[in-house]
Amino acid sequence: MPRRLQNQFDQTPMTLAQSATQVPPNLTGRLRGLQSTARELPDTPVEIRGQVPSWLLGGSLLLNGPALWDLPHGSYGHWFDGLAMLHRVRLAPGDVGGASATYRSRYLQTDDLRESLAARKPARAAFGTADPAGFFTRMRHLRHPKVTDNGAVVMARIGSQWVAQTETPLLTSFDPDTLATTGRIVYDDAEVIHVMSAHGMTDAQGTYWNVGLEVGPKCTYKLFKIVQGSRRREVLARWSVRQAGYLHAFAMTPTHAIVWQPAMRLNAIKLALSGKGFIDSFAWNQAQGSRVDAISLTDGSVRSWAVPAMTGFHAVQAWDEPSPDGRSAATLVLDLCTNDGPEIFAALQMERLRAGQPVGVQHRVQRYRLEPGRSDAQPRTLVEGASVELPSVHGAYWGKKQSRHAWFAGFDPEGKAPMFDRTVKLDLDGGRIAGTWQREAAVQMEPLFVDRPGSTAEDDGVLLVPTLAEGDTGTVIGVVDPASMQCLATLHLPQVVPFGFHAAFKPAWMPG
Numbered sequence: 170m171p172r173r174l175q176n177q178f179d180q181t182p183m184t185l186a187q188s189a190t191q192v193p194p195n196l197t198g199r200l201r202g203l204q205s206t207a208r209e210l211p212d213t214p215v216e217i218r219g220q221v222p223s224w225l226l227g228g229s230l231l232l233n234g235p236a237l238w239d240l241p242h243g244s245y246g247h248w249f250d251g252l253a254m255l256h257r258v259r260l261a262p263g264d265v266g267g268a269s270a271t272y273r274s275r276y277l278q279t280d281d282l283r284e285s286l287a288a289r290k291p292a293r294a295a296f297g298t299a300d301p302a303g304f305f306t307r308m309r310h311l312r313h314p315k316v317t318d319n320g321a322v323v324m325a326r327i328g329s330q331w332v333a334q335t336e337t338p339l340l341t342s343f344d345p346d347t348l349a350t351t352g353r354i355v356y357d358d359a360e361v362i363h364v365m366s367a368h369g370m371t372d373a374q375g376t377y378w379n380v381g382l383e384v385g386p387k388c389t390y391k392l393f394k395i396v397q398g399s400r401r402r403e404v405l406a407r408w409s410v411r412q413a414g415y416l417h418a419f420a421m422t423p424t425h426a427i428v429w430q431p432a433m434r435l436n437a438i439k440l441a442l443s444g445k446g447f448i449d450s451f452a453w454n455q456a457q458g459s460r461v462d463a464i465s466l467t468d469g470s471v472r473s474w475a476v477p478a479m480t481g482f483h484a485v486q487a488w489d490e491p492s493p494d495g496r497s498a499a500t501l502v503l504d505l506c507t508n509d510g511p512e513i514f515a516a517l518q519m520e521r522l523r524a525g526q527p528v529g530v531q532h533r534v535q536r537y538r539l540e541p542g543r544s545d546a547q548p549r550t551l552v553e554g555a556s557v558e559l560p561s562v563h564g565a566y567w568g569k570k571q572s573r574h575a576w577f578a579g580f581d582p583e584g585k586a587p588m589f590d591r592t593v594k595l596d597l598d599g600g601r602i603a604g605t606w607q608r609e610a611a612v613q614m615e616p617l618f619v620d621r622p623g624s625t626a627e628d629d630g631v632l633l634v635p636t637l638a639e640g641d642t643g644t645v646i647g648v649v650d651p652a653s654m655q656c657l658a659t660l661h662l663p664q665v666v667p668f669g670f671h672a673a674f675k676p677a678w679m680p681g
């Protein structure tokens with residue numbers, strides 16, 4: 170390691186992870202969010218500029234995401250694959266009625282992290298990373314493959330227990346205050362699930378919901394829940410398809426779970442035998458198209474609609490629309506961020522992102538009306554010219570009722586800026602961009618909507634937006650008013666938080 174970098178590392182506590190980091194690429198400006206140089210920091214003061222709403226104080230913004238892509242003998246090739254780090258920004262009352270904040274960070278102590286640090290290279294297969302195990306080793310574990318537990322994508326709860334996860338069934342629990350890893354969730358059942366939506370959801374009762382996939386000659390989807398205090402995956406519905414679509418998330422209404430099958434179709438044999446990265450076992454199938462499945466929460470029955478071929482990671486929202494006479498079955502409505510083709514997966518490879526190459530894939534929000542008695546649905550693009558992803562709405566609306574507006578990370582319409590470069594408010598019903606918040610020459614990630622306690626108006630809360638501009642010394646969290654899209658305050662963190670995907674907010678009243 171060059172002396173300059175070694176000296177730099179010596180200035181702060183060095184962890185096992187950093188000691189194993191190979192020389193990171195010399196990234197500058199906003200692309201520093203793609204470096205492997207984040208440290209485990211103890212509670213460290215955060216500079217606050219502006220006015221933080223008092224109702225946020227006592228709460229913590231939690232971020233997880235990839236942080237370590239580079240090891241001495243090998244690197245992860247895809248953005249999704251970096252080893253996970255947890256970050257916490259705790260807000261507290263400050264002097265003379267103001268606010269104060271501290272930041273801390275810890276690696277998620279997973280088996281994958283331990284094995285990869287020991288091997289000094291990626292130890293397990295990942296989204297875009299080949300399985301380093303030999304063919305015969307893989308065959309020995311054919312029914313129970315050794316998948317990654319690198320929970321770099323989503324944080325959710327089973328009751329008051331926080332878990333971090335990726336697109337595998339392995340949940341890692343952590344303490345939301347210290348960020349210490351507290352163990353692996355050991356299920357009290359015999360369900361076979363190989364692949365799982367990264368977006369486990371926690372309802373108001375603390376029940377964890379998710380959709381898993383048993384991969385085989387036929388692939389079987391399983392909608393399940395885990396109630397607080399239990400470790401049993403209670404399967405509410407099973408339905409089989411010949412070739413499953415790429416599964417990242419799902420949506421819920423008060424009556425149904427909604428699962429979409431992108432046209433990226435899984436080749437189960439390739440997944441079992443090839444040893445390639447997870448996404449390399451999928452192929453775009455335009456002719457087969459896509460499907461949307463709706464699973465009744467009452468009786469587990471499944472209805473399905475054929476839709477045009479698409480790729481979709483995230484639902485904006487979904488709701489039940491009663492029939493006009495109130496006596497027939499409701500229409501289910503799903504707003505989904507979609508794009509065409511398989512290009513988005515390759516566009517997020519580290520080599521391209523670190524070169525500053527724009528993502529270059531047009532995204533849009535499409536509305537699917539899943540009408541009873543029909544077997545297909547034609548989506549409608551809601552806002553022409555708005556290329557957005559990473560949606561967020563008020564918590565009282567998500568999974569419950571329709572929100573007219575939603576908030577997103579937006580792409581540069583001219584297609585020149587790397588990653589996302591703005592925070593966008595869309596009027597989904599009015600078909601227009603209703604507001605934008607943008608720092609100059611910055612990457613702006615998911616705007617997490619934190620609703621004001623007790624609020625019911627869809628824009629009553631704040632957006633918490635991780636950003637990194639060219640001259641920032643560390644990540645800057647924007648505290649943005651979702652109604653006006655004005656920035657109320659900025660939180661200046663003591664280091665660059667590597668670009669991640671999703672955040673969570675633990676309010677002061679929440680135990681655990």
Ligand SMILES: [Fe+2]
Nearest residue numbers: 367482483670
């Ligand atoms: Fe996601």
